[in-house]
Amino acid sequence: MESSALDYVAQACMDLTEALQAASNDADKEILINNHIKQVWSTVPPIDDFKKNLDWVNVMEPISLSTHCSEKIVVLDFWTYCCINCYHVLPDLAHLEELHSVENGLVVIGVHCGKFKNEKESGNILSAIQRYNIHHPVINDSESSMWDALGIKCWPTLLILGPGNKPIFVLTGEGHREELDLYVDSALHYFDSRISNLPLPIEPLKIVKGKEGILHFPSKVSLNPFYRGRNEEPFMAISDSGNHRIVLTDCSGLVLKIVGGTEPGFKDGKLDEAKFNSPQGLCWMSSNVLAVCDTNNHTVRAIHLDEGTVEVLAGTGHQGAHGDFGGKCLGLQPLSSPWDVLLYTTPDLDMSVRPLLPPPPPPPGQVAAEKELEGKEETKEKEKKDEKRRVLLIACAGSHQIWALFLDTTIWWKYKTFTEGTCVCVAGSGAEAARNSAYPHTAAFAQPSGLALKTGLNPEVFVADSESSSIRRIGLSTGQVSTLCGGDRNPLNLFAFGDVDDIGVEAKFQHPLGVAYSESNKTLYVADSYNHKIKKVEVGPQKVTSLNPSKIETADPVKFNEPSGLSVTADGKYLYIADTNNHSVKILNLVKNVCQEFKVRMPDTKFVEPENLILYKNDLFVNRKCGNLIIYFNVSLDSDIRNVKFTPGAPQDWMVCVRDENNKDVTLDDFEFVGCSYKGAKLPGRVEMKIKQRTDKTHYRLYLSFHTALCDNSICFSHAFTIRSTILVRDSVKMVESYKITCKVNPVNRNEKN
Known part of the structure; x- marks a missing residue:
């Protein structure tokens, strides 16, 4: 099948969408869809089968379109596991599979066409399938042969095939659950007599836990900056994403508390009852309050250890709409896949507002009194200006933006005042690009996934902009967005990735997911996830260097596997690493450049012999x-x-x-x-x-x-x-x-x- 045939189907689907919007009732919609199916299915040829000798997951044998699926309705999901939009489609496919089984005539097949070199490796795809709990068959089309043959243009693309493997519908991008349900249901009814109820050789992969079964795809780590060495205080928080929970440990790795369960959910309340869904970023707001990016629930939650409760800080539990810049309060404001979070404290910005014309001189005799009053007012004004306001900055990977939750009423950029509890986008247009700008809302990010704060006279936040494979920076006094290193000078080129140690944009990363800044040595550390490396960036000269540490026990190099979270100690001597696909946390001694396991373990329970x-x-x-x-x-x-x-x-x-x-x-x-x-x-x-x-x-x-x-x-x-x-x-x-x-x-x- 030539790509022009798929273009014909795509255009027909666009025409159908317009007609459905104008339809007045369900009967008219059914007629429109049936006419569309009849016209398209009788016109376009079948697509070619999958190439032989490609790797498959979740099957007992390779699936053939002609042998296994010619009497089925087939949904081909063209995806790549780095893509947040592809990630958002997975719940829609799972919902569809709950409605229609293979025996009822529906087959969903993931056609993985990797963007990054790392994503073309079957072992890494296998880890992603485990992490995202995908049960339908997935083929690793590492050379994108079917993508090219059909002329697919973007991730994700959903291609729906009728009997004989003929395309009848095509949907691009995310947010098509209603259309997907409607089209598949209509196709199953239209082709009812042609549909086979035979099963397929599908065998969903069993999830394999880590060595000790405690951590499963840990994604982010956060050292408690308020830790004072007390036994009851947590030293570190770990997003145990694959287990949908937060693990709190002491400095030796002994588990003090687990919040959340091993199954996904969305529930506030007591610590032992709370539920999360693939949590990511973490940030300590105080010694006993932890902010959590509950990514799949599209919320930021707060764990109150002193009160023993979990509550929503921002987000509704449903994904925010594209193009929303926010402004609602706390749990009324929808978010889209928050991936990381940090706490920034600041005095009010732009306080030096002065009128254009001087006021008239005061009457005689009042000068001394007004000077005394003016002195008092200046003191109050200075105290007010120096008072720190708390702002929670949120990297929303799903909307390609940086948001802020104002915990105190704050005067922000451009004299704008935000009242306490307001949640709003502060940087990023929502377009997926790597565009820099002095005006933060016209800048663009490409899936921001990690945040790190640099304080001082010119505070700024560093952003791991994963899909542009670059490290971006936002000036926190002005909102100006620029590139620190990696990526490309062309803001639309999201394929400028590699593994190169160099200066600025000449350096290359591959889908970095985590950053941590050390104030003590003025160095930014980067989890260069798809290069399986930790790199450091000297911020002044913008110089990027790979660390390549060795094991602490031997001289062998450490083998990371998609590390995605970092946290550095205040003295800049130790870096804690969420080594995600190795299901572990590691400690990197930055002085000696050696690495060892941070052994997360449950407390030993003293055995008590049974009664009788x-x-x-x-x-x-x-x-x-x-x-x-x-x-x-x-x-x-x-x-x-x-x-x-x-x-x-x-x-x-x-x-x-x-x-x-x-x-x-x-x-x-x-x-x-x-x-x-x-x-x-x-x-x-x-x-x-x-x-x-x-x-x-x-x-x-x-x-x-x-x-x-x-x-x-x-x-x-x-x-x-x-x-x-x-x-x-x-x-x-x-x-x-x-x-x-x-x-x-x-x-x-x-x-x-x-």
């Missing part, structure tokens, strides 16, 4: 060379009690737990259960476990726990108890050792025997 513990007098043995241990066990009722029986049909639950000499649960770590599980619901029971590999441990503790259901003549009740024994690990015992354990229980006087 019965000690089994005989030791059990297992051969250290992968020996087998078989245990037969049963429970009987003590003959001293009468009228008590096991409840007929009720489960008699049991579970095996093995702990090592440090009381760590190693049931599944050190042992393999042969032909059975380590828990069950029937008695008598049998369990066979085998040491996975030769061990140097000398002994384990075995806990065999029971939860039985019993009845007497009048009532049913439960009774729980645990048998503890020692497993001795030896070389001299048989490769298969077996034991029988029987316990008599007395739930009346708790006099159990074995």
Whole structure:
């Protein structure tokens, strides 16, 4: 199929949109859509199938349009995972897939055509699919062969195919959920007799957590600048984006508090009930208040640790409309994918307003009195001018703008006064470009994703402008927007990326997502995400240098994987890095240029032996060379009690737990259960476990726990108890050792025997 055919479909869709807007009722709309489908489907040829030997995700075998999809309605989503607009389309596709299954005739296929070199690697696409929780098939069209063949012009583009793989609708950009639902539903009804209900070889990828299962795609980190070394104070906040939560740690990495859950949601209230959806940027507003960019919920939230609550600071929970410059208050003002946030404190700007003509001279005799009064007024005016106002600056990647939430009534640029609680765009036209300007609202950004503050006489904020692969700067006294380094002199060229250490625009980045500024050494640090590097920028000469640190244990170079968040200590000696696709946080010693893991871990819970513990007098043995241990066990009722029986049909639950000499649960770590599980619901029971590999441990503790259901003549009740024994690990015992354990229980006087 030639690109001109797709141009014909696109024009027909534009005409259809105009006709639908003029239609007066649903019946007329249905006729218009059916006529459109009939005309287009009978006119255009089918598109060519996917090229062979391309990598696929979420499938058991490569999908063929001609073999698998010729009797389906197919939605092809041309996307690239760096693109915020593509990111916004994913919920629309998920909604569509909830309405229509593959068996009902709909197939959604993501055609990934990477913009950046890094995005063409299948492993990186796989990480993005995990991060964004995509379940439909995705093909890595790394050379954009289908894109070129069809003449696709922008990300995202949604191409809807009818039976025979003929294009019938095309939608470009984001914000088409209603049209997408309407067109797919109409196509399924129109082609009802041609639609197959056969399944496809789709197998959604299982999400793989990090090594210890604590962090999953951490995106941003923020050191607490108010930290004073107290045990109860958090040292660091981490946006655990893949787990939809915020993790607070002490200086050693020990988890103090987790806010949010592992499933996405949108809920304020108590800390243990709050829900987030892919949180990103973080900023400490005080020692106990943390601002969070709740990106997928399009809000900025505040975590109040002292009060134990979470609340919305700005945003409605729904994406803001394109072209909105704001001005509403707090939770009434919609935002679009806030990605980073920082706190800026400033005196009122432009306070030196003077009238054009001098006032008339005062009457005689009043000069001395007025001088005294004037002195007092000047003192008050100076105090008022020096008083700091708090402004929360927000990088809204979705609208390509920088917004501000004024926490205090503030006189801002150009004598403009914003009252407390006002949320408004302060820089960026909303167009996606890298345009500089002395007038902040005529400047343009390309997906701003990271913010860093430089204070002093000429304060400014540095912006990681990811889609232009540049670092931008905004003068906080004037609003002037300029480029510090990277990118291109042509503001419309968003493809000027690479990996070059140089000066200013001659330096090159690849989709940087994070920045951190050190006041102590006047250096800006950049998470050059798609180059998997950390770079530093000497702000004065605009010189860019790669750090290339080595591991602290060895001389091997550190391998980052799409790092996206940075936070530097006040003394400028240590840089904390959210190493996103490695599911970890790292510490870079900037003095020695060596790096080590910041080991985020849960606090060790002190093991307490269960109640109703019965000690089994005989030791059990297992051969250290992968020996087998078989245990037969049963429970009987003590003959001293009468009228008590096991409840007929009720489960008699049991579970095996093995702990090592440090009381760590190693049931599944050190042992393999042969032909059975380590828990069950029937008695008598049998369990066979085998040491996975030769061990140097000398002994384990075995806990065999029971939860039985019993009845007497009048009532049913439960009774729980645990048998503890020692497993001795030896070389001299048989490769298969077996034991029988029987316990008599007395739930009346708790006099159990074995």
